[in-house]
Amino acid sequence: MASPSHRRSLRTRRTVLVSTAAVAAAGLGAAVFAMNANAGAVDLAHQVLPAKDGWAASGTGTTGGAAADSAHVFTVSTRAQLVKALGSATNSTAKIIKIKGTIDANTNDAGKKLTCADYAAGTGYSLAAYLKAYDPATYGRSKLPSGTQEKARAAAKDAQAKNIVFKVPANTTIVGVPGTKAGITGGSLQVKSVDNVIIRNLTFSATEDCFPQWDPTDGSTGNWNSAYDAVTLRGATHVWADHNTFTDAPHLDSANPKYYGREYQIHDGALDITNGSDLVTVERNQFTNHDKTMLIGSSDTDSVGKLRVSIHHNVWKGIVQRAPLARIGQIHVYNNYFDTTTLNGYAPLYSVNSRAKAQVVAEYNAWKVPSGGKTAKLLSGDGTGSIAATGNLVNGTATDLVAAYNAANSKKLKTTVNWKPVLTAGLRTTAKNLATELTGTTGAGVLS
Ligand code: CA
Numbered sequence: 547m548a549s550p551s552h553r554r555s556l557r558t559r560r561t562v563l564v565s566t567a568a569v570a571a572a573g574l575g576a577a578v579f580a581m582n583a584n585a586g587a588v589d590l591a592h593q594v595l596p597a598k599d600g601w602a603a604s605g606t607g608t609t610g611g612a613a614a615d616s617a618h619v620f621t622v623s624t625r626a627q628l629v630k631a632l633g634s635a636t637n638s639t640a641k642i643i644k645i646k647g648t649i650d651a652n653t654n655d656a657g658k659k660l661t662c663a664d665y666a667a668g669t670g671y672s673l674a675a676y677l678k679a680y681d682p683a684t685y686g687r688s689k690l691p692s693g694t695q696e697k698a699r700a701a702a703k704d705a706q707a708k709n710i711v712f713k714v715p716a717n718t719t720i721v722g723v724p725g726t727k728a729g730i731t732g733g734s735l736q737v738k739s740v741d742n743v744i745i746r747n748l749t750f751s752a753t754e755d756c757f758p759q760w761d762p763t764d765g766s767t768g769n770w771n772s773a774y775d776a777v778t779l780r781g782a783t784h785v786w787a788d789h790n791t792f793t794d795a796p797h798l799d800s801a802n803p804k805y806y807g808r809e810y811q812i813h814d815g816a817l818d819i820t821n822g823s824d825l826v827t828v829e830r831n832q833f834t835n836h837d838k839t840m841l842i843g844s845s846d847t848d849s850v851g852k853l854r855v856s857i858h859h860n861v862w863k864g865i866v867q868r869a870p871l872a873r874i875g876q877i878h879v880y881n882n883y884f885d886t887t888t889l890n891g892y893a894p895l896y897s898v899n900s901r902a903k904a905q906v907v908a909e910y911n912a913w914k915v916p917s918g919g920k921t922a923k924l925l926s927g928d929g930t931g932s933i934a935a936t937g938n939l940v941n942g943t944a945t946d947l948v949a950a951y952n953a954a955n956s957k958k959l960k961t962t963v964n965w966k967p968v969l970t971a972g973l974r975t976t977a978k979n980l981a982t983e984l985t986g987t988t989g990a991g992v993l994s
């Protein structure tokens with residue numbers, strides 16, 4: 547249940563007006579936001595990112611579809627309705643899409659359930675034939691799969707992508723209807739090269755690739771790689787992801803088979819922020835039951851000067867790594883709760899990784915570490931990334947995480963950064979009680 551202080555904060559949130567600058571820049575009529583502050587009149591679907599709430603509040607701020615006219619407020623409960631409401635990926639008409647209940651992305655336009663076999667039908671792909679074609683014992687390990695079965699795999703993959711990838715256009719709010727267990731299962735929201743998107747109060751579950759690709763050149767033993775993040779930001783700007791839940795459930799990695807001695811991984815990221823994405827606020831989400839959770843920057847040469855992300859008041863529990871893996875950008879990680887107890891077979895490698903000269907400020911976060919767990923393993927880096935850490939607690943005790951990491955590793959984290967966060971709404975300068983506070987106030991299903 548929401549604590550009294552949280553209810554206060556929600557009430558405050560509803561009465562926060564979009565900044566004057568944001569209204570002007572977005573061309574929104576003041577009338578849209580003319581409301582009685584005493585009544586707290588802005589409904590969940592019309593709420594905008596509060597002023598100074600992380601990097602997404604920068605410049606024009608993030609208003610999503612708040613300026614939508616009544617013809618562009620949609621309530622959807624099927625895949626086909628969601629696709630129709632989104633419209634073309636390049637339309638920029640302000641729109642609000644309310645998702646009622648759980649939408650299964652693996653369904654056709656008539657609502658019939660689609661299986662991996664349905665996507666593969668007519669392509670000639672079969673896993674057995676694929677495994678035979680690219681067995682390292684005969685195909686070797688020096689080159690990527692190519693030829694008939696790889697072509698067939700790619701065709702089957704395209705059929706699934708066409709069905710499960712939802713392209714989110716600019717100036718859009720997608721929000722779960724309270725009390726309906728709102729979310730998307732099996733899907734991937736793609737926010738690509740657009741500005742001003744809000745994603746709130748949704749559970750993203752079971753985003754699975756039916757057709758993982760074998761890459762014998764990935765690492766020393768090769769890897770199976772999957773294509774879909776539950777939410778993927780690529781070249782996206784001004785995005786607010788708030789109060790969502792991310793989980794692999796019900797198909798956890800522990801159920802993945804192994805082929806060629808490697809895990810047949812059907813999951814990719816939970817929320818990846820790549821390809822020059824910028825000005826993103828990730829707030830009050832729950833990340834759970836997942837391996838590669840959040841990538842910021844897709845490679846060490848992703849865009850310099852971008853990838854600015856604020857990550858605050860999230861719960862990370864039962865995740866293996868990338869919470870986040872940060873590259874290049876100025877990234878603020880504050881007031882998060884990391885529970886590194888093994889959950890459902892998800893045993894953590896590390897929480898926060900700073901590489902490719904990333905400038906991470908990590909402050910007032912709390913970690914729960916099981917007995918025998920090592921503080922030195924909560925961070926990671928390549929020797930070029932920075933983490934300026936302040937006020938972090940491990941099992942309630944003030945801990946210098948960077949010093950612990952650096953004492954145990956040769957590729958040291960740098961301890962100074964080239965910036966100072968100023969868009970820090972909600973920052974509390976203590977990590978005490980975060981576990982209690984965040985447990986009932988984060989993820990989907992909390993907002994009303
Ligand atoms: Ca991957």
Ligand code: CA
Pocket residue numbers: 773774775778814815818841
């Ligand atoms: Ca990804």
